Each structure stands twice: as C-alpha cells, then as structure tokens.
Amino acid sequence: MNKKILLGIALFSLTSFGVLAACGKKESLKPTQKEIIIATNANSKPNTYMADDKLTGFDIELARAVFKQLPEYKVKFQVIDFNSVLSGVDNGRFQMAANALSWPPERAQKYNYSLPLSKSATSVAVKPDLKVKTLSDLAGKTTEVLPGVQVATMLETWNKAHPDQAMNLKYMDTSYPLTSYVADVDSGKSDFVIYDQISLTQIIKQNDYKLKVEPITLGETDKHTGFSYFIFGKDSKGKALQKKVDTTLIKLKKDGTMTKLSEKYLGGDFTPKEDEMKDGQD
Numbered sequence: 001m002n003k004k005i006l007l008g009i010a011l012f013s014l015t016s017f018g019v020l021a022a023c024g025k026k027e028s029l030k031p032t033q034k035e036i037i038i039a040t041n042a043n044s045k046p047n048t049y050m051a052d053d054k055l056t057g058f059d060i061e062l063a064r065a066v067f068k069q070l071p072e073y074k075v076k077f078q079v080i081d082f083n084s085v086l087s088g089v090d091n092g093r094f095q096m097a098a099n100a101l102s103w104p105p106e107r108a109q110k111y112n113y114s115l116p117l118s119k120s121a122t123s124v125a126v127k128p129d130l131k132v133k134t135l136s137d138l139a140g141k142t143t144e145v146l147p148g149v150q151v152a153t154m155l156e157t158w159n160k161a162h163p164d165q166a167m168n169l170k171y172m173d174t175s176y177p178l179t180s181y182v183a184d185v186d187s188g189k190s191d192f193v194i195y196d197q198i199s200l201t202q203i204i205k206q207n208d209y210k211l212k213v214e215p216i217t218l219g220e221t222d223k224h225t226g227f228s229y230f231i232f233g234k235d236s237k238g239k240a241l242q243k244k245v246d247t248t249l250i251k252l253k254k255d256g257t258m259t260k261l262s263e264k265y266l267g268g269d270f271t272p273k274e275d276e277m278k279d280g281q282d
Contacts, residue, residue, distance in 0.1 A: 033074040036241070038063055039085040039094040040077060043177045046202050046265045047100035047118075047228065055079060058265035059098040062117060063230065065257050066248045081174045082146070089233055095241060097231045100196070103224035104150045107231075112242040114230035115249045116272040118262060120196035121215040121226055125185055125204065132192070134217045139165035141191035144172050144181050151194050154218065179203055186211055196226070198266045227272065253277060 040048045040060065048057040055077050067075045078094060088094040089111060103113065124132050132138060135158055145152035152169065159166040170190065172181070181193045182200065186209040193200070200213045218225070230245060232238035252258045258271045 036073045038096045041082045042079045044100040111231040116227035118270045120198040123197040124216045125200045126192045142168040
C-alpha cells in the first residue's frame with residue numbers, strides 16, 4: 001500500500017481517538033444533578049391538590065417554575081399526610097415542603113422559610129345569616145380543626161383566655177380534606193371554618209354552597225399573618241437551598257410568572273408586593 005495512504009490512515013485514527021477521548025472527558029465532567037424531594041399532602045386546594053391523577057396547584061407549579069431555573073437539581077414530589085410532611089423535613093427525608101404553609105412562631109424555630117409566596121386574609125366561612133367580625137361572635141359555635149395547626153392553636157388559646165366565650169372544637173384526622181370542613185358548615189354539621197380567603201372562596205364557588213366568606217379580626221397579629229411559604233430544614237443544607245429558591249422567587253416575581261400562576265390557580269393576583277418580598281427568616 002502507498003506509504004502516503006498508510007500515513008493518512010494513521011493520522012486519521014489518532015485524530016478520531018483524540019476526539020472520542022475529549023468527548024468522553026466532557027461527559028464525565030458533566031455535573032450530577034442533586035435530587036430534591038418536596039413533600040406535600042395534596043389536600044389544600046388551590047395550593048396543592050390532585051387533578052386527573054396529577055399533582056398540581058399554586059404551590060406545586062411555583063415550585064416547578066423555581067427548579068426549572070435551577071437545573072443542578074432533580075425534583076421529585078412526595079404526597080404524604082400533613083404531619084409526616086413536617087416530620088419528614090425534620091429528619092432529612094424531604095429537603096423542602098410545599099403545602100400552603102403558614103408561620104406559627106413555634107414552627108419558625110424549627111425550619112428555614114422561603115420568601116412569601118402568596119397573601120390571603122384569614123377568613124371565616126359561615127351561613128349567610130351569621131354576622132361575624134371577631135372571635136367573640138363565634139362564642140358557643142362548633143368548628144372542626146386539625147390538631148397542631150395554627151388555627152387550632154389559636155382557638156385553643158382563645159378558649160383558655162375567654163372561657164365564657166369558648167367555642168366547641170371538634171378534632172379531625174389528618175386525612176380529612178378542607179373541602180369536607182366547608183361541606184360540613186354548609187350541611188349544618190359545624191357552624192364555621194377558619195381558613196384563608198382564597199381557599200374558602202374557591203371551594204364555596206365550585207360547590208355552589210350557600211355560605212359567605214368574611215375576613216375576621218384576630219386581634220394583634222405579626223407581620224407573617226396571611227402569608228404562605230415553602231419550608232426547608234434548619235441545617236446548613238436547608239439554608240443553602242432556601243437561598244437559591246429565594247433568589248429564583250424574586251426573578252419569577254419580576255418577570256410576572258408568580259402573578260400568572262396566582263391568577264390561574266388562586267383566582268387573582270395574591271402575590272406579595274415587592275416590599276413584602278423580604279427575608280423569610282426575619
């Protein structure tokens with residue numbers, strides 16, 4: 001064979017080998033995605049719920065939008081009962097929770113909080129003939145509550161401080177959905193339910209219940225009242241993840257993504273104002 005042809009073949013082989021080797025190095029240098037498991041109970045519509053066997057809702061779709069801009073993470077959602085959502089973040093089983101989560105002081109000591117996601121006035125759903133402006137207007141009335149949540153703790157505190165105006169609290173299982181709480185008010189099984197204005201209004205509208213939703217004065221409240229958040233573990237990893245999520249939330253607020261999701265799932269722009277997008281740990 002011609003020496004020039006042999007030399008050409010040799011050079012081509014070496015060049016091809018070099019290209020393949022370089023490709024192999026590039027692939028090996030590609031960063032591995034870190035898995036993030038986000039816990040939710042999928043039982044707090046419109047923030048998190050199941051529709052046609054798909055997990056969705058404002059909190060869920062906002063989380064998806066956040067991690068779409070954080071490609072270093074691979075996200076999975078875990079649907080589980082509410083108490084296990086929190087305990088799972090405690091023990092590191094989950095790195096984040098998305099569940100229309102509020103800010104009880106005792107919970108704030110255990111978790112890192114994101115920037116606020118939405119703001120909705122605490123309201124009461126009642127029959128149209130019941131006038132309610134303050135908790136004293138609910139004296140002697142019956143409501144269903146989930147043990148350990150902010151509303152239950154608030155009403156328990158009220159009952160202790162005002163035994164002559166106490167309410168009857170009926171404790172429900174964690175699997176009992178918010179829609180059933182509202183349905184029980186409509187049927188007369190209970191007299192009222194306290195929750196956020198967005199959720200109560202949507203449930204009543206979707207089911208054509210003959211109920212009204214009224215904001216209720218709860219007395220002195222802190223600056224976190226009415227806001228919902230993502231939560232993370234209280235360790236350094238949780239703090240680092242929270243900071244990345246917060247940075248992305250600010251971008252999504254500015255580019256209008258948060259507002260679009262709020263209008264689609266919450267029925268209006270319930271996103272925080274720019275001056276309310278403050279450090280979640282303050």
